[in-house]
Amino acid sequence: GNSVTQMEGPVTLSEEAFLTINCTYTATGYPSLFWYVQYPGEGLQLLLKATKADDKGSNKGFEATYRKETTSFHLEKGSVQVSDSAVYFCALSEGDSNYQLIWGAGTKLIIKP
Amino acid sequence: ETGVTQSPTHLIKTRGQQVTLRCSSQSGHNTVSWYQQALGQGPQFIFQYYREEENGRGNFPPRFSGLQFPNYSSELNVNALELDDSALYLCASSLAGVASPLHFGNGTRLTVT
Numbered sequence: 566g567n568s569v570t571q572m573e574g575p576v577t578l579s580e581e582a583f584l585t586i587n588c589t590y591t592a593t594g595y596p597s598l599f600w601y602v603q604y605p606g607e608g609l610q611l612l613l614k615a616t617k618a619d620d621k622g623s624n625k626g627f628e629a630t631y632r633k634e635t636t637s638f639h640l641e642k643g644s645v646q647v648s649d650s651a652v653y654f655c656a657l658s659e660g661d662s663n664y665q666l667i668w669g670a671g672t673k674l675i676i677k678p
Numbered sequence: 679e680t681g682v683t684q685s686p687t688h689l690i691k692t693r694g695q696q697v698t699l700r701c702s703s704q705s706g707h708n709t710v711s712w713y714q715q716a717l718g719q720g721p722q723f724i725f726q727y728y729r730e731e732e733n734g735r736g737n738f739p740p741r742f743s744g745l746q747f748p749n750y751s752s753e754l755n756v757n758a759l760e761l762d763d764s765a766l767y768l769c770a771s772s773l774a775g776v777a778s779p780l781h782f783g784n785g786t787r788l789t790v791t
Binding site for chain 1: 682711718719720721722723726734736768770779780781782783784785
């Protein structure tokens with residue numbers, strides 16, 4: 566079945582460092598791919614998405630490119646801030662639905678000043 | 679606009695009991711989906727409701743059931759609670775359609791003892 570694998574955390578970086586959180590997936594067909602973020606004490610929020618191969622999703626300085634050849638959707642940011650500390654989830658949608666998401670286990674990101 | 683609200687925020691139940699969790703969808707949204715998130719894991723899709731009918735279900739037993747009301751709010755009911763049902767239960771609302779993102783509430787933390 567479909568699945569999402571993301572790098573284990575926690576990932577600890579200093580402020581202004583470059584961030585990469587790896588995400589790979591297994592899927593039949595052509596899923597859409599998502600990154601969600603969960604800040605402490607808050608609900609999940611959509612960070613960015615890509616709906617087809619080679620699409621790049623971007624938001625708040627974060628980027629991820631849908632790579633069908635490597636079945637990856639790695640999250641990157643050039644210069645992280647303390648406020649980026651959160652748990653990041655990679656997810657894919659099955660079929661035509663945008664709700665029946667398959668999720669990775671999440672990666673906790675800690676940014677130190 | 680009013681976001682997704684869930685109640686209660688925390689709940690403690692005994693094994694074998696029944697529980698009802700509630701969700702008010704974001705203004706203008708007509709679709710509600712429910713997820714179970716165990717500690718340290720990504721969310722698992724339970725089911726989705728659209729136009730007061732279930733139109734998608736994950737791998738959860740029938741003792742997990744739901745309702746959607748004409749105002750698009752929703753309930754998740756779990757009968758015969760088991761210890762493994764202890765988790766964060768997340769509600770997400772959206773507009774029907776592939777491109778519509780999910781908007782999550784902050785969840786209900788259920789503990790079964």
